[in-house]
Amino acid sequence: AQTVTQSQPEMxxxxxxxxxxxxxxxxxxxxxxxxxxxxxxxxxxxxxxxQEAYKQQNAxxxxxxxxxxxxxxxxxxxxxxxxxxxxAMYFCAYKPRAAQKLVFGQGxxxxxxx
Amino acid sequence: xxxxxxxxxxxxxxxxxxxxLECVQDMDHENMFWYRQDPGLxxxxxxxxxxxxxxxxxDIPEGYSVSREKKERFSLILESASTNQTSMYLCxxxxxxxxxxxxxxxxxxxxxxL
Numbered sequence: 001a002q003t004v005t006q007s008q009p010e011m012x013x014x015x016x017x018x019x020x021x022x023x024x025x026x027x028x029x030x031x032x033x034x035x036x037x038x039x040x041x042x043x044x045x046x047x048x049x050x051q052e053a054y055k056q057q058n059a060x061x062x063x064x065x066x067x068x069x070x071x072x073x074x075x076x077x078x079x080x081x082x083x084x085x086x087x088a089m090y091f092c093a094y095k096p097r098a099a100q101k102l103v104f105g106q107g108x109x110x111x112x113x114x
Numbered sequence: 115x116x117x118x119x120x121x122x123x124x125x126x127x128x129x130x131x132x133x134x135l136e137c138v139q140d141m142d143h144e145n146m147f148w149y150r151q152d153p154g155l156x157x158x159x160x161x162x163x164x165x166x167x168x169x170x171x172x173d174i175p176e177g178y179s180v181s182r183e184k185k186e187r188f189s190l191i192l193e194s195a196s197t198n199q200t201s202m203y204l205c206x207x208x209x210x211x212x213x214x215x216x217x218x219x220x221x222x223x224x225x226x227x228l
Contacts, residue, residue: 004156006156009154033215037217042221043202043221043222044219044221045204045206045217045219047216047217050215050216091156091157095215100145100162100164100208100210101147101159101162101172102159102217103159104149104156104157104158105156106154106155106156107154107156
């Protein structure tokens with residue numbers, strides 16, 4: 001079975017500093033997508049960043065970047081220059097290219113300390 | 115922007131009641147999903163639908179059923195609500211092969227079964 005594991009239930013960081021959220025996954029597929037979603041207190045899930053497995057280059061979206069290690073099945077999210085608005089639950093997710101459904105991790109609650 | 119609307123933000127029901135959770139999307143997406151979100155467990159897929167009147171079981175379908183009579187609407191039904199179905203329910207939609215495989219989420223329904 002395909003599984004996604006986020007081993008950090010909670011993380012905290014000082015405003016303006018950098019934090020890395022961890023995610024590992026288990027799959028026998030070679031072609032898939034990986035995602036990080038953010039869920040703020042409003043509960044509205046927002047896509048933060050997306051990575052295609054066949055692309056070696058790590059995805060970047062402004063202050064958000066990933067470290068994708070395909071062989072290790074690791075997909076961590078780095079948030080640079082943390083802002084108060086980054087406080088949220090962060091979910092890592094996986095989807096095989098041929099499938100329609102996403103598999104989510106357990107989530108990491110990120111707190112930003114002013 | 116795509117809008118996914120869930121009919122209720124909060125819902126309180128009694129054990130044994132039949133409960134309907136409604137979800138409507140306005141972007142003509144083929145796929146629609148119902149996830150359940152619990153602390154420490156992340157998001158778990160209950161059911162999904164890839165076309166009108168088509169449905170597939172997710173990882174935790176027991177105690178739930180779904181209905182998709184029109185493309186824009188996907189309903190989750192709790193035939194006889196139980197206290198262990200107290201949870202946050204998230205509806206999502208997607209267009210296969212489009213929009214970077216992104217899921218669009220509603221704001222969730224927090225269901226309490228007493």
